[in-house]
Amino acid sequence: MGVTEIDQAVKRLVESGLAPRDFMCGCSEEEVNELEEFFGIQLPEAYRYFLERLGKSAGTFLIGTDFLFATLKQLRSEAEDLLETDNAPFRLSSRHFVFAVHQGYQFLFFDALAGDDPPVLHYLEGESEPKEVFPCFSRWLSNAVDDEIKAQEALEKGE
Numbered sequence: 001m002g003v004t005e006i007d008q009a010v011k012r013l014v015e016s017g018l019a020p021r022d023f024m025c026g027c028s029e030e031e032v033n034e035l036e037e038f039f040g041i042q043l044p045e046a047y048r049y050f051l052e053r054l055g056k057s058a059g060t061f062l063i064g065t066d067f068l069f070a071t072l073k074q075l076r077s078e079a080e081d082l083l084e085t086d087n088a089p090f091r092l093s094s095r096h097f098v099f100a101v102h103q104g105y106q107f108l109f110f111d112a113l114a115g116d117d118p119p120v121l122h123y124l125e126g127e128s129e130p131k132e133v134f135p136c137f138s139r140w141l142s143n144a145v146d147d148e149i150k151a152q153e154a155l156e157k158g159e
Contacts (some may be wrong), residue, residue: 066102
């Protein structure tokens with residue numbers, strides 16, 4: 001499982017200043033269990049671990065994207081609305097968990113039954129089917145952290 005990769009990603013967020021420790025807050029086990037009960041699924045271990053580290057607050061990481069605990073219960077319906085509005089032939093199954101929606105035109109999800117660190121799929125408005133973008137959640141997180149750090153560095157250099 002990608003626990004080590006998740007820990008390293010969190011460490012890089014802290015070191016970069018994107019998520020100082022004072023601005024990070026994880027979910028409690030009860031809150032994670034509440035999500036599982038709400039959706040009727042068991043969340044993969046890697047995602048549970050992520051929620052326990054950054055689930056409620058992650059500094060400025062992924063500003064503009066809904067991915068924190070406070071919005072998770074509504075993300076699936078937002079994704080379903082996008083698919084319907086888009087007349088996409090693809091539909092989410094009960095096994096799918098939408099963990100991030102960006103500005104209403106794209107979302108990320110995984111199959112909750114696809115292992116402890118499942119592949120991440122991405123749907124973008126205008127496409128008929130989602131695409132697998134990362135072989136596992138922990139790799140997606142690590143890449144997202146790298147992208148955010150690079151963007152911050154570019155801003156600081158005035159690029």
